[in-house]
Amino acid sequence: MTEKPLISARNLSVHYPLRGGLFGPKLVVRAVEGVNIDIDRGNFFGLVGESGSGKTTLGRALLKAAPITHGQVTYDDGEVEYNLAKLKDKELKDYRKRAQLIFQDPYAALSPRMTVRDIIAEPLEVMGLTKSRAETDKRVREIASKCRLNLEHLRRFPHAFSGGQRQRISIARALVSSPQFVVADESVAALDVSIQADVLNLLKSIQEEMGQTFLFISHDLSVVAHICDHVAVMYLGRLVESAPTRELFKAPRHPYTKALLSAIPSLDPDDRGKAQKLEGEIPSPTNPPPGCKFQTRCPYAIDHCRKVEPQLEESSKEHDVACHRWKELMDEKVLA
Amino acid sequence: MTRLLDVENLTLQFDTDEGRITAVDDVSFKLDAGEVMGLVGESGSGKSVTAKALMKLNASNAHYGPDTDIKLHLEAGPVDIMALKNNHEMQVVRGGAVSMIFQEPMASFAPAISIGDQMVEQLQIHTDLNKKMARELSVEMLDRVGISDPSKRFSQFAFELSGGMRQRAMIAMALSTKPKLLIADEPTTALDVTIQAQVIDLMKDLIAEFGMGIIFITHDLGVIAQTADNVAVMYLGRIIEQGPVREVIRTPAHPYTKGLLAALPDLHDLDAPLIPVPGDIPSPLERPPGCVFNTRCSVALSGRCQTEVPHFTSLSSVHQVACHLAENGGA
Numbered sequence: 107m108t109e110k111p112l113i114s115a116r117n118l119s120v121h122y123p124l125r126g127g128l129f130g131p132k133l134v135v136r137a138v139e140g141v142n143i144d145i146d147r148g149n150f151f152g153l154v155g156e157s158g159s160g161k162t163t164l165g166r167a168l169l170k171a172a173p174i175t176h177g178q179v180t181y182d183d184g185e186v187e188y189n190l191a192k193l194k195d196k197e198l199k200d201y202r203k204r205a206q207l208i209f210q211d212p213y214a215a216l217s218p219r220m221t222v223r224d225i226i227a228e229p230l231e232v233m234g235l236t237k238s239r240a241e242t243d244k245r246v247r248e249i250a251s252k253c254r255l256n257l258e259h260l261r262r263f264p265h266a267f268s269g270g271q272r273q274r275i276s277i278a279r280a281l282v283s284s285p286q287f288v289v290a291d292e293s294v295a296a297l298d299v300s301i302q303a304d305v306l307n308l309l310k311s312i313q314e315e316m317g318q319t320f321l322f323i324s325h326d327l328s329v330v331a332h333i334c335d336h337v338a339v340m341y342l343g344r345l346v347e348s349a350p351t352r353e354l355f356k357a358p359r360h361p362y363t364k365a366l367l368s369a370i371p372s373l374d375p376d377d378r379g380k381a382q383k384l385e386g387e388i389p390s391p392t393n394p395p396p397g398c399k400f401q402t403r404c405p406y407a408i409d410h411c412r413k414v415e416p417q418l419e420e421s422s423k424e425h426d427v428a429c430h431r432w433k434e435l436m437d438e439k440v441l442a
Numbered sequence: 443m444t445r446l447l448d449v450e451n452l453t454l455q456f457d458t459d460e461g462r463i464t465a466v467d468d469v470s471f472k473l474d475a476g477e478v479m480g481l482v483g484e485s486g487s488g489k490s491v492t493a494k495a496l497m498k499l500n501a502s503n504a505h506y507g508p509d510t511d512i513k514l515h516l517e518a519g520p521v522d523i524m525a526l527k528n529n530h531e532m533q534v535v536r537g538g539a540v541s542m543i544f545q546e547p548m549a550s551f552a553p554a555i556s557i558g559d560q561m562v563e564q565l566q567i568h569t570d571l572n573k574k575m576a577r578e579l580s581v582e583m584l585d586r587v588g589i590s591d592p593s594k595r596f597s598q599f600a601f602e603l604s605g606g607m608r609q610r611a612m613i614a615m616a617l618s619t620k621p622k623l624l625i626a627d628e629p630t631t632a633l634d635v636t637i638q639a640q641v642i643d644l645m646k647d648l649i650a651e652f653g654m655g656i657i658f659i660t661h662d663l664g665v666i667a668q669t670a671d672n673v674a675v676m677y678l679g680r681i682i683e684q685g686p687v688r689e690v691i692r693t694p695a696h697p698y699t700k701g702l703l704a705a706l707p708d709l710h711d712l713d714a715p716l717i718p719v720p721g722d723i724p725s726p727l728e729r730p731p732g733c734v735f736n737t738r739c740s741v742a743l744s745g746r747c748q749t750e751v752p753h754f755t756s757l758s759s760v761h762q763v764a765c766h767l768a769e770n771g772g773a
Contacts, residue, residue: 156634157605268722269485298484298661300719303705307716325634328707332716352712369635370709371642371664375688378668383643384636387604 110182111144112287112319113168117177118143120160120167124392133392137163139343140177142418145287145319147183150310152334152351153323154366158388160343161323165289168321169205170198181205183286203233206285210292212272216264222275223260226250229283245282252312253278270301274308281312289321294329306333327370331355336424339363342399343391345418349425359427359436362400398430406431443474445515446623446655447496453507454488454495454679462505463726465491467679467734475622478649478656480670480687482663482702486723488679489659493625496657497536498523514539516622538568541616543609545628550612551600557584558596561615568619583614587644606637610644617648627659642669663706667691672760675699678724678734685761695763697739733766741767 118141124133138160145151145168155161166172168179170190179190183204188197206229209215216225226246229235236242247257253274264272273293280288290309294302310333313320324330330337331351338348339362347360358364368382386403389395398416401407411430418428429435454466466488473479481489494500496512512523516539526532544550552560558580565576577596584592587610600608609629616624626645630638646669649656658670666673667687674684675696683696694700701719708714721738724730730737736747746766754762755769 156636270722298723299663299702300484300705301722302718303707303716304718307718327635328709331709331712332707355709355712365636367709369639371638371662371668373664373667373691373703373706373708375667375691383639385640387606387637388634 109147112147112149112183113143113145113179113181113321115141115143115168115177115179117141118164118167118174118179119176120163120172121175122173135391136343136394137172137391138167141343141345143338143345143348145321146336147286147319148313148317150313150320150322150333150335152330152337153321153340154325154327154330154337155340156325156366156388158342158391159340160391161340162291163343164340165207165291165321165323168287169207169289170201171207181287199233203235203283204285205287206280206283206289208276208280208288208290208293211296212269212276213296215276216272216279218264221261221263222250222255222267225264225275226260226278226282229279233283235283246278249278249282252315253281254308268301269297270304273297273305277305277309277312281316281318284316285318287319287321289323291323292325293322295324295326302329309333327355327366339366342388342394344399344428345426346400346429347425347427348418349427353425359421359425359432360400360429361404361406361435365403398428406435443476445472446475446477447473447515448511448513449496450511451507451509452492452495452512453510454491454500455505455507456501457503457505460727464729465679465726466495468507469676469679469681471674471681471684473623473655473657475655476649476653477672478658478670480666480673481657481659481676482661482666482673483676484661484723486678486726487676489676490627491679492676493542493627493657493659496523496623496625497540497542498526498532499536499542514623533567537564537621538619539621540623540625541619541621542625542627543612543616543629545631548600548605548608551608553600556597556599557603557611557615561596561618564615565618579618580614583618584611587611587614587617587648588640589614606633606640609633609637609641613641613644613648617652620652620654622654624654624656625659626656628661629658630665631660631662638665645669663691663702675702678726678729680734680764682735682765683761683763685758689758689761695757695761695768696735696765697741697767698735701738733764743767 120138122135124135153161163172167174170193174191181188181190188201223246227242230242230245255274294305297305322334334351337351337354339346341362347363358367365382365384384403389402395402397413398411401411416428416430418426421427421432450470452466452469455462455464469492483489510524514521561580562576565571581592581596584595589595589610630641660666670687673687673690674681677698683699694703704717705719719738724737732748732750733752736742752764752766754764756762
């Protein structure tokens with residue numbers, strides 16, 4: 107693709123200072139550290155990682171909803187180009203129309219005292235995107251039918267709806283301002299399996315029809331595998347691997363990605379005990395280990411990994427990995 | 443194998459402001475010692491309520507059906523759970539013969555009492571151990587579940603432990619009284635996959651060592667496939683299919699079980715479309731008559747499925763399904 111990416115982050119860091127003890131050292135949570143990421147226009151980009159890996163913070167930084175401590179984020183949709191780290195008030199207001207967020211919990215994200223129509227219309231009214239009530243209603247109805255909401259239901263309140271329907275309302279609200287960039291943060295995690303498939307299919311079909319760029323954040327690799335074009339894996343604030351979905355799932359190169367894939371419980375009862383074990387837990391982001399952040403749990407870590415932090419490098423076209431040993435591990439077929 | 447638990451015709455209703463709702467409807471199952479039974483279903487299917495009924499832990503607005511019969515077979519003889527009147531009588535069962543692990547380990551520990559004090563307290567209630575022995579056993583159990591530096595963790599509070607560590611401590615606490623029956627309600631749902639794999643492994647080791655029966659509640663069929671011997675699938679308060687985990691997952695007979703399996707993303711076939719089960723789970727206030735699944739079932743027979751409750755049809759000596767279509771041998 108020769109086109110410039112929609113979102114491009116260079117050396118992006120998000121740090122949160124913690125109040126230290128009276129004499130103790132000032133602690134800093136390095137939620138996101140030195141991330142380089144390019145999200146192409148029209149892409150369905152997946153971001154996976156365990157809790158505490160910084161995936162939500164990264165998503166929010168790209169929306170300018172988390173403070174950008176270091177680095178650059180460029181947004182370029184062909185109409186406007188913004189440097190998110192130095193956004194003026196007026197530009198930020200405009201960026202809010204172009205970039206939207208779908209939340210995880212459809213029960214908490216919708217005001218119980220507003221009708222569905224008002225919930226979906228609110229972004230249009232706040233941003234002043236429509237001139238009359240009739241125009242607002244028209245936009246609301248358009249997006250509601252795209253999200254397969256019954257138009258009769260627009261007059262009701264959220265409590266009357268099930269989880270799947272509520273999530274469709276949240277999606278309609280996020281998409282009503284016709285954003286170019288949508289961050290979906292664990293948008294199906296709170297839903298039951300039989301409903302989850304429905305919401306995933308809806309997101310995919312809307313994207314195919316309207317052409318937005320999605321950043322789909324999830325801890326569930328099997329969901330990401332089915333819906334995303336490209337997947338990036340995070341660990342302790344760093345990107346450790348980034349590749350087209352098929353390639354990542356067929357030939358993962360980072361030991362962490364491999365372990366994550368292996369830890370998904372298989373539906374085959376005869377696979378018992380075959381999962382590759384990963385010892386320990388993710389370290390605290392206030393006190394990350396030196397060298398490679400994964401070295402404390404990595405079965406292949408050597409001295410070099412404990413001293414020098416690996417950088418994300420291109421291992422093949424579009425497939426980046428941050429591991430000192432990815433080549434030898436591939437040769438030894440340990441990761442095959 | 444010796445029989446541990448017999449549940450017959452368990453029916454449970456709750457009085458609410460909007461009327462009386464049926465949460466569990468005529469559920470029967472058996473559990474042997476050393477067996478792991480998976481109880482699967484989506485939210486609102488009644489799986490947690492069923493498990494809590496075994497210890498009569500449901501709220502005071504719960505009404506048990508008159509035919510409900512729950513028997514726990516202990517060495518001293520069978521205990522009729524329904525006949526136990528007050529909290530004092532229930533103590534033999536709650537935390538003694540039956541332990542429970544909950545989904546959210548942060549909410550199950552008291553925040554202002556150290557992990558160790560909570561472990562010692564329940565040991566003193568349910569066993570004859572003195573404080574010193576209870577302490578030793580607790581530290582030993584923490585060590586057994588893979589918590590490093592157990593004597594230091596013993597005096598820490600729940601907030602000082604990570605999620606995986608807390609769930610391990612919960613398991614250690616639940617097992618320290620050597621229960622005959624362990625109820626694990628979504629024990630790995632709040633955990634990351636790599637930690638979930640560790641906890642599942644740990645539970646398998648402990649089953650082998652302690653030999654108790656386990657009721658494993660989850661909405662994740664993958665977790666069931668990796669842990670359970672037998673599985674019961676619940677929908678709107680009824681068991682709609684039950685049998686050995688291999689048979690149910692490989693040759694599901696109920697349209698709902700088939701639908702659940704088809705809705706799961708398959709990692710081996712990324713091109714396979716995700717097929718949702720159409721519609722939403724009805725509210726318990728509007729339980730459909732006839733087969734509870736008829737409103738979402740793509741193969742429902744008009745008439746019969748809407749009026750007549752299907753009873754179990756045996757597909758093999760151990761695999762049963764409640765579906766009218768299976769009755770004629772063609773599901």
